[in-house]
Amino acid sequence: MTKIATIVGGGVIGGGWAARFALMGWDVRIFDPDPEAERKIAEVVAGAARALPMLYEAPMPKRGTITFHADLGEAVSGADYIQESVPERLDLKHKVIREIQAHASEGAVLGSSTSGFKPSELQEGAMRPGQIVVAHPFNPVYLLPLVELVPGGADEATVVRARTILTEIGMFPLHVRAEIDAHIADRFLEAVWREALWLVKDGIATTEEIDNAIRYGFGLRWAQMGLFETYRVAGGEAGMRHFMAQFGPCLSWPWTKLMDVPEFTEDLIDLIADQSDAQSGKYSIRELERQRDDNLVAILRALKGREAAAGKLILEHDATLRCALGDGVPLVTVRRTVPVDWTDVNGHMNEGRYGQVFSDASEELMTHVGADRAYIEAGHSYFTAENNIKYLAETLAGEEFYVETRVMQGEGKKLRLWHEMKRSSDNAMLSTCNQFLLHVSLDTRRSCPPQPHVLKAVERLAAAHAGQEEMADG
Numbered sequence: 351m352t353k354i355a356t357i358v359g360g361g362v363i364g365g366g367w368a369a370r371f372a373l374m375g376w377d378v379r380i381f382d383p384d385p386e387a388e389r390k391i392a393e394v395v396a397g398a399a400r401a402l403p404m405l406y407e408a409p410m411p412k413r414g415t416i417t418f419h420a421d422l423g424e425a426v427s428g429a430d431y432i433q434e435s436v437p438e439r440l441d442l443k444h445k446v447i448r449e450i451q452a453h454a455s456e457g458a459v460l461g462s463s464t465s466g467f468k469p470s471e472l473q474e475g476a477m478r479p480g481q482i483v484v485a486h487p488f489n490p491v492y493l494l495p496l497v498e499l500v501p502g503g504a505d506e507a508t509v510v511r512a513r514t515i516l517t518e519i520g521m522f523p524l525h526v527r528a529e530i531d532a533h534i535a536d537r538f539l540e541a542v543w544r545e546a547l548w549l550v551k552d553g554i555a556t557t558e559e560i561d562n563a564i565r566y567g568f569g570l571r572w573a574q575m576g577l578f579e580t581y582r583v584a585g586g587e588a589g590m591r592h593f594m595a596q597f598g599p600c601l602s603w604p605w606t607k608l609m610d611v612p613e614f615t616e617d618l619i620d621l622i623a624d625q626s627d628a629q630s631g632k633y634s635i636r637e638l639e640r641q642r643d644d645n646l647v648a649i650l651r652a653l654k655g656r657e658a659a660a661g662k663l664i665l666e667h668d669a670t671l672r673c674a675l676g677d678g679v680p681l682v683t684v685r686r687t688v689p690v691d692w693t694d695v696n697g698h699m700n701e702g703r704y705g706q707v708f709s710d711a712s713e714e715l716m717t718h719v720g721a722d723r724a725y726i727e728a729g730h731s732y733f734t735a736e737n738n739i740k741y742l743a744e745t746l747a748g749e750e751f752y753v754e755t756r757v758m759q760g761e762g763k764k765l766r767l768w769h770e771m772k773r774s775s776d777n778a779m780l781s782t783c784n785q786f787l788l789h790v791s792l793d794t795r796r797s798c799p800p801q802p803h804v805l806k807a808v809e810r811l812a813a814a815h816a817g818q819e820e821m822a823d824g
């Protein structure tokens with residue numbers, strides 16, 4: 351049964367939540383009094399629909415519907431998960447929580463995106479305080495996995511449900527055990543932001559120079575090792591103890607402005623806004639979002655390949671999205687989106703990646719006929735002896751495609767497959783591959799007949815696919 355998430359407040363963050371839930375197969379309802387909300391969310395969802403599927407090798411779930419509701423009660427009634435994402439004002443959050451709880455079911459999780467309020471502040475005076483948790487996400491919500499889960503006085507059952515749901519939609523719920531203003535990450539980010547403001551105000555660095563100091567250096571380290579592991583390595587062979595002995599004393603030197611906050615005068619606002627315009631004003635916000643998303647996808651996919659940090663989480667989530675091939679004729683062996691890191695200087699999917707796509711297709715087929723991991727570990731497999739690939743139309747980053755596979759020959763050790771790669775949006779033929787494989791013994795590395803159960807499955811498919819002639823392959 352389709353699950354329902356309601357997003358109350360569809361701005362930058364609410365739009366990101368809506369996109370993540372819908373792309374993970376949930377039906378999404380949105381309540382936001384802004385008459386422009388529908389347009390703004392459609393733009394965020396379009397960006398997310400291009401970026402998020404690029405993270406995965408597995409097919410994405412069928413996308414859920416997104417509906418807009420003028421009545422808050424109607425929007426929340428019967429929802430499984432409700433995420434409050436209205437502006438950061440405690441009086442407004444209290445009012446909205448009261449209205450939500452008057453109509454929401456008792457079993458629903460009510461998460462708040464608040465960047466700074468403690469859960470106990472939100473729970474105070476609520477009809478059912480135990481139903482409310484802080485679920486603080488990071489922008490863009492549809493790509494960054496972190497969500498700080500702060501229970502405060504929430505019921506254990508609510509916290510468990512929240513964690514389960516957030517994990518199911520591909521997030522990393524970081525359990526924040528003690529509630530404090532701004533949780534863990536924003537406490538940290540506020541310190542960095544404050545120091546950056548001082549550097550600009552004091553004329554020491556421009557906004558661009560500060561961004562360069564981050565993106566050419568420590569920002570790259572943070573994405574994969576965080577702070578403490580990075581500093582442990584920086585301590586050399588003696589590790590963290592040496593690092594602290596060397597740099598601990600600096601903490602009492604005047605390296606930072608500590609808690610002083612620069613006053614937000616009109617002059618400071620103009621200084622920063624003007625420098626930001628000079629740095630990035632040539633791009634629209636949507637263009638910057640696209641650059642940011644493509645870079646995040648490339649970084650996350652690199653980490654995925656290394657099973658490191660957030661990439662490991664995406665790899666594990668990918669495995670939960672996989673499902674067995676059906677029994678259709680032809681078999682749909684691959685369904686996925688072209689990630690940005692598969693494109694080349696011509697701005698389209700590089701020809702080398704087609705080989706990977708058809709290799710993935712034959713691996714899926716092998717699993718389907720019983721030549722799976724266990725079979726390979728037992729010393730049997732198929733080797734590809736020939737690929738004849740035709741490139742028929744360009745394939746672009748962000749496009750979903752699928753591969754239909756037919757078994758054209760399945761006799762003894764010979765296996766010949768015919769793959770057709772098609773674009774999902776219009777079923778246009780993108781590429782074909784005539785692929786010949788030989789069954790081998792991994793002990794002798796020479797060809798040999800398959801085990802009887804694999805041969806039987808291959809023969810069954812060859813019979814089912816007989817007469818399904820491939821396109822002329824001359």
Ligand SMILES: NC(=O)C1=CN([C@@H]2O[C@H](COP(=O)(O)OP(=O)(O)OC[C@H]3O[C@@H](n4cnc5c(N)ncnc54)[C@H](O)[C@@H]3O)[C@@H](O)[C@H]2O)C=CC1
Pocket residue numbers: 358359360361362363364381382383384387435436437438446463464465466486487488489
């Ligand atoms: N922008 C950011 O980087 C992040 C923001 N947050 C938190 O998310 C929450 C929302 O922030 P943003 O999305 O940035 O703000 P935003 O200003 O982009 O969006 C707020 C939305 O709430 C709507 N709204 C106002 N009153 C409402 C009501 N009574 N009922 C329903 N909707 C209403 C507005 O029309 C607007 O679309 C805040 O609590 C903020 O601290 C959390 C993580 C990051």
Ligand SMILES: C[N+](C)(C)CC(=O)CC(=O)[O-]
Pocket residue numbers: 465487488489536539
């Ligand atoms: C600026 N901010 C406090 C709203 C930022 C966040 O809450 C998290 C983020 O995405 O950086």
